[in-house]
Amino acid sequence: MNDPRFSTKQRILGAAEDLFARRGFAGASLRQVTTAAKVNLAAVNYHFGSKDRLIEEVFRRRLDELNARRLAALKGAMAGGNPQLAEVLAAFIKPALDLSLDREGGSAFVRVLARAYAEHNERLRRFLSDNYGHVLREFAAAFARLLPRLDKEELYWRLDIVAGALTYAMADFGVIKRRSGQSERDFRERAAEHLIRFAAAGLKEE
Amino acid sequence: MNDPRFSTKQRILGAAEDLFARRGFAGASLRQVTTAAKVNLAAVNYHFGSKDRLIEEVFRRRLDELNARRLAALKGAMAGGNPQLAEVLAAFIKPALDLSLDREGGSAFVRVLARAYAEHNERLRRFLSDNYGHVLREFAAAFARLLPRLDKEELYWRLDIVAGALTYAMADFGVIKRRSGQSERDFRERAAEHLIRFAAAGLKEE
DNA sequence: TCCCGCTTCAAACAATCGTTTGAATTCTAG
DNA sequence: CTAGAATTCAAACGATTGTTTGAAGCGGGA
Numbered sequence: 001m002n003d004p005r006f007s008t009k010q011r012i013l014g015a016a017e018d019l020f021a022r023r024g025f026a027g028a029s030l031r032q033v034t035t036a037a038k039v040n041l042a043a044v045n046y047h048f049g050s051k052d053r054l055i056e057e058v059f060r061r062r063l064d065e066l067n068a069r070r071l072a073a074l075k076g077a078m079a080g081g082n083p084q085l086a087e088v089l090a091a092f093i094k095p096a097l098d099l100s101l102d103r104e105g106g107s108a109f110v111r112v113l114a115r116a117y118a119e120h121n122e123r124l125r126r127f128l129s130d131n132y133g134h135v136l137r138e139f140a141a142a143f144a145r146l147l148p149r150l151d152k153e154e155l156y157w158r159l160d161i162v163a164g165a166l167t168y169a170m171a172d173f174g175v176i177k178r179r180s181g182q183s184e185r186d187f188r189e190r191a192a193e194h195l196i197r198f199a200a201a202g203l204k205e206e
Numbered sequence: 207m208n209d210p211r212f213s214t215k216q217r218i219l220g221a222a223e224d225l226f227a228r229r230g231f232a233g234a235s236l237r238q239v240t241t242a243a244k245v246n247l248a249a250v251n252y253h254f255g256s257k258d259r260l261i262e263e264v265f266r267r268r269l270d271e272l273n274a275r276r277l278a279a280l281k282g283a284m285a286g287g288n289p290q291l292a293e294v295l296a297a298f299i300k301p302a303l304d305l306s307l308d309r310e311g312g313s314a315f316v317r318v319l320a321r322a323y324a325e326h327n328e329r330l331r332r333f334l335s336d337n338y339g340h341v342l343r344e345f346a347a348a349f350a351r352l353l354p355r356l357d358k359e360e361l362y363w364r365l366d367i368v369a370g371a372l373t374y375a376m377a378d379f380g381v382i383k384r385r386s387g388q389s390e391r392d393f394r395e396r397a398a399e400h401l402i403r404f405a406a407a408g409l410k411e412e
Numbered sequence: 413t414c415c416c417g418c419t420t421c422a423a424a425c426a427a428t429c430g431t432t433t434g435a436a437t438t439c440t441a442g
Numbered sequence: 443c444t445a446g447a448a449t450t451c452a453a454a455c456g457a458t459t460g461t462t463t464g465a466a467g468c469g470g471g472a
Contacts, residue, residue, distance in 0.1 A: 008419080022326060026233035030460065040421055045461060047419095111326070117374070118324040120228060120317070157400040161371045168323070168370025194363040198408040205407035214449080236430065246451055251431060253449095 009047050011037040014105050017058050021111035025055055025119065056127055059116070062099060062109045063128075067135045069095035074142060085203060088142050089162075089196045096170050097192045101185055114171035147203060162199045169195055215253050217243040220311050223264050227317035231261055231325065262333055265322070268305060268315045269334075273341045275301035280348060291409060294348050295368075295402045302376050303398045307391055320377035353409060368405045375401050 015037035019028035030051060034041045048054040073091035077083045099106045116124055144155055169191055179187075221243035225234035236257060240247045254260040279297035283289045305312045322330055350361055375397055385393075 024230055024232055024325065026230055029458075031458080040419095041460095042422090042462080043420070051460065111324075115324045118317075118321045118377070119230065154400075157397075158404055161375060161401060161404050164374025165367045165371040168374055169367060171324070191363075194360075195367060197411060198364055198367050201411035202404040202408040205403060235428075237428080246449095247430095248432080248452090249450070257430065 008037075008039050008043055012039055012044060012047065012054070013058055013061055015039075016054055017105045017112060018108045020055070020058065020115065021108040024115060025121075052123065055124070058109075058112065059128065060131070062106070063132055066095055066099050067132050069098070070135055071138065074138060078142060083142075083146065085143075085146050086196055086200050088139070088146060089199055089203075090192075092139055093166060093192050093196055093199075096166065097188055100170055101188055107184075110170040114167050117167055143203070158203050161202065165199065166195060214243075214245050214249055218245055218250060218253065218260070219264055219267055221245075222260055223311045223318060224314045226261070226264065226321065227314040230321060231327075236260075258329065261330070264315075264318065265334065266337070268312070269338055272301055272305050273338050275304070276341055277344065280344060284348060289348075289352065291349075291352050292402055292406050294345070294352060295405055295409075296398075298345055299372060299398055299402055299405075302372065303394050306376055307394055313390075316376040320373050323373060349409070364409050367408065371405065372401060 012033065016028070016033045019033055019036060022028070023032075030044050031041060033054075034044060044051070044054055048057060070092055073095060074088065077087040077091045096110065100110045101107070102109075116128065140156070140159060143159060144150075144152070147155060150158070218239065222234070222239045225239055225242060228234070229238075236250050237247060239260075240250060250257065250260055254263060276298055279301060280294065283293040283297045302316065306316045307313070308315075322334065346362070346365060349365060350356075350358070353361060356364070
């Protein structure tokens with residue numbers, strides 16, 4: 001009993017993640033969330049204070065680990081001395097892939113993440129920028145060292161495009177569907193491979 | 207007077223487009239829409255029947271012309287006999303760019319379009335697929351002729367990535383901001399150029 | 413055992429939601 | 443000018459929203 005993995009707080013976060021992914025932040029009501037979590041309606045305001053703060057906690061729970069993995073993978077890729085472009089790209093993309101394979105709602109979360117981009121919500125953007133902006137800056141610096149012939153503006157443009165393609169691909173927005181024989185893991189890994197090769201080609205160009 | 211460009215119907219569509227872009231379909235209420243449009247609340251249900259049908263009309267108004275332009279540009283690119291990859295890409299991307307430059311809400315609409323992807327709303331997806339799926343199929347066929355060495359699955363993967371990057375870039379999700387001296391048109395055209403070159407490199411790879 | 417802090421609960425709060433109504437107004441064709 | 447259709451209007455509908463309340467239930471230390 002009392003396993004913190006199934007605490008009221010975690011059950012709310014899990015149900016919120018799922019419903020935010022499927023119906024959006026405004027589209028999913030607290031009553032839907034608490035019903036799915038098998039929790040009393042008032043528990044959200046008791047544990048989180050408000051719906052906005054619940055949304056922030058949904059992000060924090062996943063992004064803390066995601067970005068730690070990304071930075072660790074980046075450090076690993078840079079350690080060898082002469083890192084390959086594909087390695088650095090993989091350091092950014094693979095942890096997101098792993099997250100999307102997490103049995104407990106990870107694939108829902110990447111869709112929530114994509115929604116966060118679509119929402120031009122100022123409060124949410126500032127929260128994400130304040131808490132996780134340094135990760136993007138570290139990767140930008142790494143790419144700058146790998147592609148010294150690209151001027152800064154050109155590099156930023158291309159990284160921006162890569163980030164867009166990644167967000168879109170991870171959230172399953174695309175038209176490509178998994179074939180019936182194929183496992184989810186297999187499908188995701190294939191997607192990451194295609195994405196890394198495509199992005200590497202676009203980044204290296206000229 | 208009675209200019210159809212400023213009719214009740216069009217004013218509602220314009221206001222809805224703007225508010226859907228900023229707050230999402232669920233996040234923007236009909237009261238906010240009708241207030242912004244300087245129109246009575248009941249006018250939405252009188253002219254469109256329901257909020258869902260209003261959403262569909264917001265898409266139809268822009269997509270009819272967008273897709274007609276895309277198909278015309280594609281026909282132009284294929285007419286020469288030996289079309290370049292960049293031309294076909296431009297036929298797909300440039301009309302979206304032009305739309306995003308339309309003074310009357312075009313830039314809001316591309317953000318609405320991006321939201322449509324984030325919403326996994328079944329009704330909306332079917333509406334878009336039914337009405338505009340044939341455009342994507344025509345472009346896929348054109349790319350298949352241009353890249354005969356890629357097998358079908360590989361091609362679909364890459365087109366999927368391109369579509370994601372385009373959606374993302376057009377909706378201004380990225381971190382790149384327009385410099386103060388730069389005009390909106392200039393910025394958008396630069397974005398399209400980067401996107402076309404990046405996508406062409408990724409599509410041609412190997 | 414009793415007590416106290418933590419958590420859960422049913423119920424209600426005012427506000428806002430999409431939609432409907434029926435009368436008032438405006439437009440248009442004869 | 444007038445009849446009738448098309449449109450706009452203020453008001454209200456029941457349902458649902460996020461949040462608050464105060465009492466009930468709970469578990470562990472004295």
